[in-house]
Amino acid sequence: MDYKSIVDNLNPEKVKQLLYDLGAEYVDDTKENCLITNTICHNTKGGSMKLYFYFDTHIFYCYTNCESMSIFKFLEHYYKTRQIDYDWYEDVYTVALNCSIQKSLDGFSKVERINLKERYRKKEQPKLNIYNSGVLDTFNKYYPVEWLKDGISKNAMDKFNILYSISQNKIIIPHYDINNNLIGIRGRALNKWEVENIGKYMPVKIENTWYKHPLSLNLYGLNINKDNIKKNGYVFIFEAEKSVLQFESFQQDNCAVAVCGSNFNKFQLNLLIKECHPKEIIICFDKEENKGEDKYFMKLWNICQKYKNYCNFSFIYDRENLLDMKDSPSDKGELVFNQLKEKRVKVK
Numbered sequence: 132m133d134y135k136s137i138v139d140n141l142n143p144e145k146v147k148q149l150l151y152d153l154g155a156e157y158v159d160d161t162k163e164n165c166l167i168t169n170t171i172c173h174n175t176k177g178g179s180m181k182l183y184f185y186f187d188t189h190i191f192y193c194y195t196n197c198e199s200m201s202i203f204k205f206l207e208h209y210y211k212t213r214q215i216d217y218d219w220y221e222d223v224y225t226v227a228l229n230c231s232i233q234k235s236l237d238g239f240s241k242v243e244r245i246n247l248k249e250r251y252r253k254k255e256q257p258k259l260n261i262y263n264s265g266v267l268d269t270f271n272k273y274y275p276v277e278w279l280k281d282g283i284s285k286n287a288m289d290k291f292n293i294l295y296s297i298s299q300n301k302i303i304i305p306h307y308d309i310n311n312n313l314i315g316i317r318g319r320a321l322n323k324w325e326v327e328n329i330g331k332y333m334p335v336k337i338e339n340t341w342y343k344h345p346l347s348l349n350l351y352g353l354n355i356n357k358d359n360i361k362k363n364g365y366v367f368i369f370e371a372e373k374s375v376l377q378f379e380s381f382q383q384d385n386c387a388v389a390v391c392g393s394n395f396n397k398f399q400l401n402l403l404i405k406e407c408h409p410k411e412i413i414i415c416f417d418k419e420e421n422k423g424e425d426k427y428f429m430k431l432w433n434i435c436q437k438y439k440n441y442c443n444f445s446f447i448y449d450r451e452n453l454l455d456m457k458d459s460p461s462d463k464g465e466l467v468f469n470q471l472k473e474k475r476v477k478v479k
Contacts, residue, residue, distance in 0.1 A: 134329050137227050138201050141189040145230030146202075150184075152232045153209060172197045172208050201328035202227045214394060216347045219333050259344055264313040269337055270294035270303045277321065278302065278373070282464060287379035291355065291372075296335070303335065304372050306344060307354045309406055315344030317372070317391070332371070332391070347396050350403070351375060351389040357407050359384040364410040366403060368395055370417050374461040381465040393417070395434050400441060412438075413475060414446035415460045435478035445477040 143166060147158050150168050156177070159167040165185045170178035173196045181194040191200040197208055203223055210217040217223065226232060273295035274285050287293075294303035301318030308314050316335040320326050334343035350368075352375040353360075360366045367387045369375060378387040390399060393416060403409055414434055420427030428448060435444035447460045451474075453467050454460065460471050 138189050146184050149230045173212050203329045220341045220343045259314045261312045270296050275302050283376045284380045287376045309354050311354050316342035346391040350399055353388045356385050360386045360407040366409045367413050367415045369415050374459045377461040400438055411443040418449050418454045418458050439478050445475045447471045447475050
């Protein structure tokens with residue numbers, strides 16, 4: 132995938148239109164070397180005129196908060212700021228390629244009015260595509276040193292069928308539904324440029340097919356760990372697949388699953404309740420809080436508050452600085468994780 136060519140070929144006129152599509156209040160195009168607009172990257176409304184798009188580097192730069200961003204990073208940041216569930220292929224890759232929004236999403240475009248009959252019509256259960264698992268034969272069995280150093284054992288990689296793509300230089304992470312059907316394939320990029328400008332994780336493309344799936348309609352690792360969750364009566368909800376794999380080396384049953392993002396939704400809750408009947412759901416998201424802020428705490432609190440009537444909810448909150456910024460609660464090993472777990476915040 133030549134992501135760099137998409138970045139290098141960004142057209143200022145298309146970028147300007149995209150910014151307006153995303154809700155920019157005004158785009159200043161009078162400068163010779165850049166566009167300037169309000170910081171919609173981290174503000175849902177308003178913001179200062181300090182978001183720049185430079186013509187020579189084709190990079191966005193936010194001078195108040197986000198700093199340097201490729202168009203891929205910019206779009207991801209935009210969606211996450213508004214807590215919009217996005218599809219990487221449709222809402223990041225395709226938009227970056229065409230510089231235009233193809234569909235309506237809450238937060239930056241008008242939602243069509245629907246009549247009362249349609250509003251209260253029972254929604255159909257969304258369905259996931261099922262792919263032929265034979266496509267995984269395209270990849271190699273290999274244990275990336277980057278993950279071995281990060282506390283992920285060879286046994287864990289074997290158990291979760293972790294593979295490697297030589298041509299794409301990616302760790303290959305197959306995703307399965309509760310019935311062990313292959314529903315998607317994600318790749319963890321190892322190329323430095325790709326990590327910094329596109330992102331660590333994204334769907335994998337093989338020939339002309341993107342092996343993508345709506346991450347919000349599944350929980351990574353549930354197909355393997357569901358019996359442990361049933362037996363123990365609790366489940367740990369992590370952000371990334373890596374945490375589920377790290378947990379496999381802990382001296383306790385693996386009761387971890389991953390949302391592959393930073394949100395937990397009603398569909399995922401229903402899936403857990405239906406399949407595992409947990410007595411407690413423990414949110415274990417990556418550490419994000421800056422000093423003097425309470426956004427991160429309140430985000431976790433609100434997730435638990437929203438669903439507390441369905442199950443007992445709690446969340447891990449690092450009061451003692453045992454983690455570094457962006458760390459998962461599993462990153463520092465089992466001892467630290469258990470310390471964090473013991474002091475988790477219970478929402479009643």
